[in-house]
Amino acid sequence: MMSPSVTAVIVGQGYVGLPLAQAAVDAGLSVIGLDMNEEIVRRLNAGDSHIDDIAAEDVATMIAGGYRASSDPAVIAEADVVIICVPTPLGESGEPDLRAVRGASEAIGEHMRAGTLVVLESTTYPGTTDDVVLPILESRGMVASADFHLAFSPERIDPGNTVYGIRNTPKVVGGIDAASTEAARAFYSRFVDTVVTAKGTREAETAKLLENTYRHINIALVNEMARFCHELDIDIWDVIRAASTKPFGFQAFYPGPGVGGHCIPIDPNYLSYEVQRKLGHPFRFVELAEEINNSMPAYVVTRVQDALNDNERALRGSQVLLLGVTYKANISDQRESPATRIAALLRAKGAIVTYHDPYVRVWNHTMGEPLESAPEAISAAREADICVLLQAHDEYDIAALTEASTLFFDTRGVTRDDAALRL
Template sequence: MQVERNQHLGDSSEPLGDERQEGRPDAVELAVIGLGYVGLPLAREAASVGLRVVGLDRDPRVVTRLNSGRSHIDDVSDRDVRRMRDAGFTASTDGACLARAQTVVICVPTPLGEDGGPDLGAVVSAARAVAGHLQRGQLVVLESTTYPGTTEEVVRPLLEETGLRAGEDFALAFSPERIDPGNTQHGLRETPKVVGGCTPSCAVRAVAFYGKIVDTVVQARGTREAEMAKLLENTYRHVNIALVNELAIISRELHVDVWDAIRCAGTKPFGFQAFRPSPGVGGHCIPIDPNYLSYKVRSSLGHEFRFIELAQEINRRMPEYVVRRAQDLLNSAGRPLHGSRVLLLGITYKPDVADRRETPAVPVARLLKERKAEVAFHDPHVPLWSVDGVAVPRAGDLTAALREQDLTILLQDHSAYDLRAIADTARLLFDTRGRIFQPGVEVL
């Protein structure tokens, strides 16, 4: 394991507490709360290196599936789950399992609340569950993305209601998840793990734990710095995606091929990273996480984080821009959008996964339907799809659908798609991903 520490921190002190659950034959090294896109890969990786793992989830359907050897997420296969089970992994809905663990990691969702900040309901619930079974010497880690200060201001007080103290009786840390669904090159083990402890001794415990699972651990100064690092990563992407999205709109008006400009700029070996236009941002991070930082600035400092607010405005209007361009394309072909048949290709938020969280396909479909277009979809990873509770028809025969639909919009470029064949077959094709450059194809 490689450990990168803040130069001001040094090696700190010895790990806090006893990492063993003495006298418990049912003891486990790790309990993971929340067995979704973050928690289940963590449990798999821990089990693969020989740690005894238990998972806690409030959804009995998830627990039943996992205990029968079946996965519910893209990045963990049924075979992976069976291997986990063979290594002793079990899933449960009973929080009592937390008392058996040396380390408890909280991986629950933090969606946006009505006030634009994170809804910490699941984090609070998980922290209370941990508090109900907190043992001396345990390590507790929050991985759920949130605003700087959450670990210290929300989780720590709930745990200390037990009378135990962080840094003295138990260890508490924050380590931002860096799961990238569908990424086969940079998995959990290969991706450096940032860790910030409430105290130096807490950090040592957390570094030692993650060092068993990942190749490189990066120690932050504290929990707030680790929390901010996660928001910085995704705000950086959010802002740069907004930049190229607005650039795409402006370039069209200036008669500039923005895709070629990006290609040329990308040849510079330093000082530039290529981002590309898209129909909008999706997933569990980019559309959500920057809002946490904006919320914290607004609620704590009383003013706006203007870069984030502007990026949100630009990226949120991209689906409307896509629909407007689609309408113009149909008009050029002598057809109104009203009554036209529109096929959406690829409705997930990224290629080659089934994950539809915050996918821009939803607002695109909604806007098309509001304009009375007849919307259908095709996606090799999604058998059923509904928008606002109404099922969207799925094209079974893609070739036939391409020939029949008045307009096809490529929203996601799954590797299963033969893009050249799609371009040759579709009556009208609008490529929002910049993958098909040939006569007759409209490109975002």
């Protein structure tokens, strides 16, 4: 049974680790946020935040509740629980990059004390907990089950979601044995309303991949339908609205200029990688969804070029204003945003690309020099040859932007009149 007083070290203080730290502090736990980025550590200890969902005031409250950040792995020796929340990007050839997971595991193995619960939250392929993390932890002489517990619990953070957070989003846990599963369940139950136990680590790992593969494939479906519907002169947005009235058997997904964030463009590839590696054949649904979703930025550029041609203008030399360059509305997170590729493709065709985003003052993810956001959206729209709405932030007055624009291309289906072109 875990003692009433618990110290947790959360490795990685980004979009997953910092909200987790906040929830744990709110539940009365003593939390140390371990991060190798000295600037992040400095900012956190100064009461400043570097992510959307945690305000500076929240960090100050956390510090008052006993939170501190550190870049010294030796703090792991103070922990009853160590949670790994480090990035797991894809490598250049599409394979999972587990260097951060391995590095965190090595630090934990070196410093953890007997009785520690270790939980991996970083998304990865099935078998990582047992085949990668476990051997590293045991390499220093401790034995799993006898000396420490080990489990996997997939993160379910949805940046910008004001309805579902850590407490009211069910938490899946799966341990290397029944005792590890129970230890993880008991820990997360301190600040999560519902904890769901999986059969083991591989089931918990795969559950996360199934969730995001499901979304990836269904987004690809509506993206392909959007393209067909445009050619057939059918309003895809009205089609989805009508289909959504069915009270069973249908869940609405919406087309867009591409997929972004860390989860949807990345996570299904972990599963595809492991299927190919272990079984020797492709995961065809994932590969097809990847092909379709990755083609959407180029499709958007083609539609922009067609719209300009229809108005007797060439794309080369035209000023294209991109509205919203984050991967999701109402946040500043630009990870894997399709806006980056759209901008690069437009520039390659000779367009003059400008942008406006209330959440991104300087955009560093385009070809060439960083761009500064236009100071005001309406005036920027008046100056552009075409405006492309990539992200429908709440701050945008869509009707006013449409009226101010010479051409307005809506990739999010939020316009309500024929003055705009829609995906």
